[in-house]
Amino acid sequence: MIYRETGQFKSTYESDQQLFPILQDRIFVVGFLVFAFGVMPFIGSEYLFRAILVPFLILSLAAIGLNILVGYCGQVSLGTGAFMAIGAYSAYNLAVRVPDLNLIVVLLLAGVFATVVGVLFGIPSLRIKGFYLAVATLAAQFFVDWLFARVKWFTNDSSSGNVSAPPLQLFGHGIDTPAQRYLFVLAFVCVFALVARNLVRGAIGRSWMATRDMDVAAEVIGIRPMMAKLSAFAVSSFIVGVAGALWAFVYLGSWEPLAFDVNRSFQLLFMVIIGGLGSILGSFLGAAFIVILPLMLNQLPGWLGIPLSTALISHIEFMVFGALIVFFLIVEPRGLARLWAIGKEKLRLWPFPH
């Protein structure tokens, strides 16, 4: 009754092409952003920022990056953790070796480094596809893991292999409190989500999707597969690299290569599958799901009064994840984003279904 497009006429091309064509959607998004930027920093608890919102936002960003590659361009990657690591370590090296650099510049340059490596490891995608490519990206994962663990230059000769981010400063102001960190990350995520949303509905996004659906057919209608695939690898690893740098600097603070191992890659892939392949909103939903689920699972035995050891809980977590992946693939292969879309469709007709 409330949510419908009746009476909203589009009289210009601009209004036909806008991001959210339905007025209620626009109101909702603006309201949500106002709440996230204006209200949340004042009402959220420290735990909420530190344990839920900041990791959720950063992992959403990484999931958006991965979704561009897997969901929009159809190139399965098991090496996302590696690109996050490249972002994190290049940000670290830039911050340590060029101390005067602005934090935003550091993070963006970290993304640029990840892009270069991403394109490099994307080159095989021109010759190989599908599973072969998935295994090839594992090469990136294990190589990068090894590189940052063994080559001391990258960790500034730290003896334990552990590195710490310098104190975060932006234009002379420190970013110390959880609320400030949250706002900083939120701003990044909003900008990148907007950019990604516009990329995927533009010409370049269409070429990605054509390549995904059938690369030979895409080539026949004049899409250059090299440009499409490599640009997807570039954009994806740029976003993933920035997310990695944020993860290291804002969330972890100090970290070791293990923070970006192959399990991180799988985790991100799960987010994208559960959230919805080929959907920016799905990246957020998937990230929220995967961040919140372990917290719930940790709490649940306590609420029910069954004492379980942490090791057992982590094993059960594995089982639940595995079962959920299979469940989602069977019941709704297009993920939470699809459920959201179905809900919206239903809402448009409600309460008069005819």
Added chain:
Amino acid sequence: MNAATSRNLTIAFFVLLAFGGASPMVLGSARFPQWLEVVLGGLMSGVLYSLVAIGLVLIFKASGVFNFAQGAMVLFAALSLVRLMEKLPFIVALAFTIAIMVAVAWLIEYLVLRRLVNQDPIVLFMATLGIAYFLDGLGQTVWGSDIYTLHVGMPKEPKILLEGTFEGGILVSMEDVYAAVIAATLVGLLALFFQKTGTGRALRAVADDHQAAQSIGIPLNRIWVIVWSVAGLVALVAGVIWGSKLGVQFSLQLVALKALPVVILGGFTSIPGAIIGGLIIGLGEKISEVYLGPMLGGGIENWFAYVLALVFLLFRPEGLFGERHIDRV
């Protein structure tokens, strides 16, 4: 790139590989017996990679599913066996473990594969990722997550061979020799099963063409259960050998991940490819670790196999013996 160039490039790759393998000796940085030891060790661990890879190829051929859960199945089988052996004699425990693996195969078919017919291969692949996670969690929840030692009566003592020929002889782990013999027997049995039995013939028919096989009355669902059971048994053998060598523990899973570069090197659809691929990967990995590792800081075993496979794929995207794939619009 036409077939001739592709073949030449493949040959060039192998010549390079052979040079790479022999170079430590030629350059004089290694003694021959020591080099031989490294080569033998590499080939032996290659045999074990092949074992996991064969399981992958079996399933891929019969159902077109790239089974990421093969490593998890290896771990699960080994864990089940080792924990059952604490209570039961070896033969009974083995029988129970086989029953468990068949049950797992049936459940996977019934709960997952049957519901995902006609989906994209990539969706099925991700489903096996989920299965892998589930089996990992289940195995450790039910059986515990410590490191267990597995004794199945394989000799642990290394033997010194060819003492007369070389000074000091060469050290060969008898365990590896046994493993190689078991693996060879298994491959022989599988070949017999596929060539001589009716079920094996049905499996090959399904591998060739699902629809044609179904139209002549081969029950696809039952074939899938059989294939996954066979893959489960291969996983059990691999798990026993790996487990008695390294102890049954979570890291078996990572070792099993090494089967992935093996299958892409050998080609997804070829059992001989899996064997040769395993040998190449095992050999390349050991030689690079021993002679190249010290220069690069060690630990390159972790990624060498993947990079080797990646480089090879650039020359021959369908692997050594894989079927050439022709895309049509």
